Amino acid sequence: MRRPIDSLFGRLALLVVGVLFVSHFAWYALIRLERSNLQTRYAVEEAAFLVDAVRQHVQRTPDQPLPSRVRLVDPTSADVPPVNADLPVPLDRFVDDVRDRMPDSTQVRVGLPGKPPTLWVKSVNDPNWIVVPVQPLRPPRSLDRMVLWLTIIFSAGVMAALFAAWQLQQPLRSLAQAVARFGRGLPVPPVRERGPRELRQLTHGFNQMVQEVARTENDRAVMLAGVAHDLKTPLARLRLRAEMMEEPKMRDGVVRDVDSMTHIVDQFLVFAHDGADRSEPVEVDAQCERVVRSYRAVAPGSHGVQTDLTAGPGFRLPAATLDRILSNLLDNAHAYGAPPVVVATARSGEGYVLSISDHGSGIAAQDLINAARPFVRLDPARGGNGHSGLGLAIVERLVRRAGGTWEIGNHDGHGLRVLMTFPLEVVSRAASASESVW
Structure with missing residues (x-):
């Protein structure tokens, strides 16, 4: 039973599809990871910018009201959230990144769950807690538009790669068929030289070999046919003279030898014949x-x-x-x-x-x-x-x-x-x- 994976095209197709799948999967995972990191960095920068803006507002225009979602809370107020101990990993990493953007000894906490997400920040020089809104850290969606585009690109890449593999396999297939015909002793027309340089050189060498073998076989056939044909006439004369001998025993022996030589000559002619049987x-x-x-x-x-x-x-x-x-x-x-x-x-x-x-x-x-x-x-x-x-x-x-x-x-x-x-x-x-x- 012939298995497709045993052919050159099958193995090239498997290799190409495997490489494309691994590369696209790695690219997709990297993009999703980078998108999550980018979202976190954007939220950190936004929170740090709001906190700095509030501080400047308090220093320059303390009499002006703050935006609706930004407020200052007294440190002794009961609304101050406790120290967050068991935060989810993304949120804990977000808090650490915000703390790194602030001055040393700055306290950073997250608002109580179940309410609009807020960030509480208080440095050593801040008299009150600065409360600013933050972007919610949503986990990446399992399926989105990127998957559709990834599927389209992957399919196009596979089709292009399979076409290239088929183009590469065709010259090798033609050469393999010619080699099989040559091995069975059948006439082999010249194989078209195409494909990569090494394959063209291989095909050119095979065509030259077939021509040399055909020339040698033709020379041998001509030689055998010529010798056999030239021997038939003297053998016929020798048989005629043998039959005219008077001694029966000698006549029978000579005739038997002439018949054996005639049979050998006939075998030479049959072996030298290289034409198609019509x-x-x-x-x-x-x-x-x-x-x-x-x-x-x-x-x-x-x-x-x-x-x-x-x-x-x-x-x-x-x-x-x-x-x-x-x-x-x-x-x-x-x-x-x-x-x-x-x-x-x-x-x-x-x-x-x-x-x-x-x-x-x-x-x-x-x-x-x-x-x-x-x-x-x-x-x-x-x-x-x-x-x-x-x-x-x-x-x-x-x-x-x-x-x-x-x-x-x-x-x-x-x-x-x-x-x-x-x-x-x-x-x-x-x-x-x-x-x-x-």
Whole structure:
């Protein structure tokens, strides 16, 4: 199961959203704290200003009445509030801040609760208590307009960041798809060089590598095809001369050797062929049945070939590709394996499966990795005359060119099995191409 968090875009999105959330939450908490501190500082400054104004008024114009909410109270009056012992933390901090703004030894008290908030101040030089109104210290509201603006800014930031992450992920995704195609042996068009400088350099290097590998493969294919083609004519003349020999034993030996050399040349030509198979797609089950029936008729000792075909008519592959796959694997099983050889098809959740297995000695585990390499013969267990070591390499190339994957290994502890899987979309595309031609 594919998880979105495993992709580059998913991880970038998670990182961006997390960073934006933490930063906006910290900014919101800081703003609320600063607003509370600002409110306290404003109330302290206002109270200190009123107290100084009252003192100046008393000194300069003692006969003029004071404002309605400002008054002077005699120290012996019963209205003087007691010393505040258990004040709330914000109010206690407010009283301390006001005391710091006043001269030394100034007494600062808060009016009795349940009445309009007042501040009582008396310094050493004040004959009376100075009572002034103060702004109520309201706690910050839990939700206000700032939350709405914060949500809008956060949403806009997340969308912009996700778009930037998507733009960064697209070149990497294209490069990853090209690398996957290159790994399956499929043709890879040049990848567009875009994105950051390092990504452009990586894409440029990949394009150069693909071109060099394609050039090398083309040179090797041309060389193999040229050599194989040039050998076919002298081999035909050699076979003709061999058949004209009078001694039967020598004639049969030379003809057998010429046939082996012709088979090797044919394998070279098939391996060197790098073009797309444009033959008509056929039903794999029906074609497998026909090929096995023909193989039983012409190959000596091939009565042990069995079929288990359950994929259904929807499994279709190009005819030439399927024939080459079956002929190479059946020849390989007949030469190196042991009966019964089973040709099986099935449909799985990932696509269609074609497998060919024998009941011989199989291949040693340490040799499985080299079994499909060109020109590799696993002697002495899997040697033989007339074989170039290209059979499995040809099958692997044909399977990959058809859009499938393959797996080679020993099944049930004995015998070799080649398991080929073709995704549903690949088979559907081949069938659609056939219908469009017709």
